[in-house]
Amino acid sequence: MAEVLVLVDHIDGAPKKVSYELLTLARTLGEPSAVVLGKGASGAAERCAAYGAAKVYVCEAEELEGFLVAPKATVLAQLVTDKAPVAVLVPANAEGKEVAARVAIKTGGGLITDAVGVTADLVAEQPIFGGSVVVKSRIGTGVPVIAVRANSTAPSEAPAAGTVEQVTATFSETDKAAAVTERVVEAKGGRPDLGEASIVVSGGRGVGSPENFSIIEALADSLGAAVGASRAATDAGWYPHQNQVGQTGRTVSPQLYIAAGISGAIQHRAGMQTSKTIVAINKDPEAPIFELADFGLVGDLNTVVPDLTAQITARKG
Amino acid sequence: MNIVVLVKQVPDTWAERKLKDSDKTLDRASVDVVMNEIDEYAVEEALRIKEAQGGEVTILTMGPERAIETIRKALSMGADKAVHLSDDALKGSDAVQTSYALAKVLATLEYDLVIAGSEATDSRMAIMGALLSERLGQPQLTGARKVTASEGSVTIERQTDDGYAVVSASTPAIISVVEKINEPRYPSFKGIMAAKSKPLSTLSAGDAQLDLALVGLAAAPSQVIEFSNKPPRQAGQVVKDEGDGGTKVVEFLASQKFI
């Protein structure tokens, strides 16, 4: 069966959920091979095998951590040349898309980003303009490189051989042009990544203060959710920009999106309106967010959100 | 320090953006257009570096004739000159092709830094910096929330999903910036007047020595097969909190099996 390369997103060998989704999707296109790059890569082999990777290509070269993006693209492009896969799937996050872009240039292929589905004949489906138009497209030249959004496929296990193959690569001087001298983690640990969380709880200007974001965080934690914010909240410095959802922030499409104290401006919608279910809590019955909410509650988030958190915790307890 | 800023003209997000039935490309003619918002931050960052260190800021845009409006805005903010790559043969080019055309033009310009926006609101691909870095063999410093440039070298803070990374390279380098990097200035009246007489060179595909077999819709590596307009989301149930708001939301979440 034709090989499909899947670029695995992982932290020190622990694959992120999106990687399992991509392996699951790859099984419908051919035989998945996981590509795991960087520190701790070999540790991911077993988990990738559980989700259907017949092969696991591993490269732990130091350059993969020490320099930005380019070395990863070099290894992946080398695998595309050597293995002649039918397609390459990468996660549609910032780095995945940049790796994909470089691979497309190196291999003379084409590139589709932000796909939410790929059919067996390699037609990709993408929502554009904030989800108001759905496009089906295909790549006509070279090996298609497709960046797929998190939460597009439900991950399911399907054990496969997971034969590990170590990959060696030679890196050019241009691969080593942008040196990463420091990595700083600012986000609080423990919460799922905003881009791939299946539930996101976001707060906006209505939250009122940085301190009060703790009630949004508490609700998120009761649901095992990630925390998002509107631009009004990140501009005010109440919450980090990394967590901004919208046109100039992250695009999320979780199973459930809860917006509290967010009016629902078009630029905010652009980042969340492909969410499967939307719940809005806002004290203004005229707030535009209610136009797209599956369930809207007109009320004060200061009373509703803590009560909601307490009830969810009680139910789960 | 000479800087080229990549500026794209995009449909206003407020406008109803559509694809044309005829060739499935973005209908750029019938909508209000603006400078891609993040590109204003790219222009601003270039101007700040220039103001501190001297040099020239050149705007580079590939786009239809009316993209001149966007170029003028960048010039009125304070950029020194502009290059406008404009040719019907470029219509429908995808990101890979656009990077080819922009790289060809960049190769004829002298610069220490290229600064782009991190993402355009129409394509939302966020890959132009990586594509150009790959094509030009120059370092990629993308997603910058802070840029420190000095003669011969540049360091950025790259925003990541959980924090930031410090990335350094020698110049010339390709940078893209995120919106939190600065506060773009408004063009002054004086700036708007001055923009009218700043040098602008308009290039055709031939002037830029582009291989016509590599650009335009027919040659695009990615091809749109079909598209459909999605009906807008329907409003669901909206209820009022009467002291039981938490309970009402819990009931909804439970009915949808989230809890």
Ligand SMILES: Cc1cc2nc3c(=O)[nH]c(=O)nc-3n(C[C@H](O)[C@H](O)[C@H](O)COP(=O)(O)OP(=O)(O)OC[C@H]3O[C@@H](n4cnc5c(N)ncnc54)[C@H](O)[C@@H]3O)c2cc1C
């Ligand atoms: C080019 C551009 C790009 C942009 N990109 C983004 C983006 O990426 N993401 C983004 O979010 N925005 C973006 N914006 C900004 C966007 O237009 C809005 O200004 C922003 O989303 C508003 O945030 P908000 O809903 O939190 O604030 P507001 O619009 O001020 O809404 C606050 C809401 O909270 C409600 N509220 C207040 N107090 C309470 C309470 N106690 N209980 C319940 N509800 C309460 C109010 O009724 C109101 O509806 C962008 C704008 C532009 C021009």
Ligand SMILES: Nc1ncnc2c1ncn2[C@@H]1O[C@H](COP(=O)(O)O)[C@@H](O)[C@H]1O
């Ligand atoms: N046609 C174009 N002309 C000039 N700059 C562009 C063009 N397309 C993209 N860019 C630049 O690349 C950035 C990212 O665009 P994108 O990768 O399409 O999301 C934009 O913010 C611009 O700075």
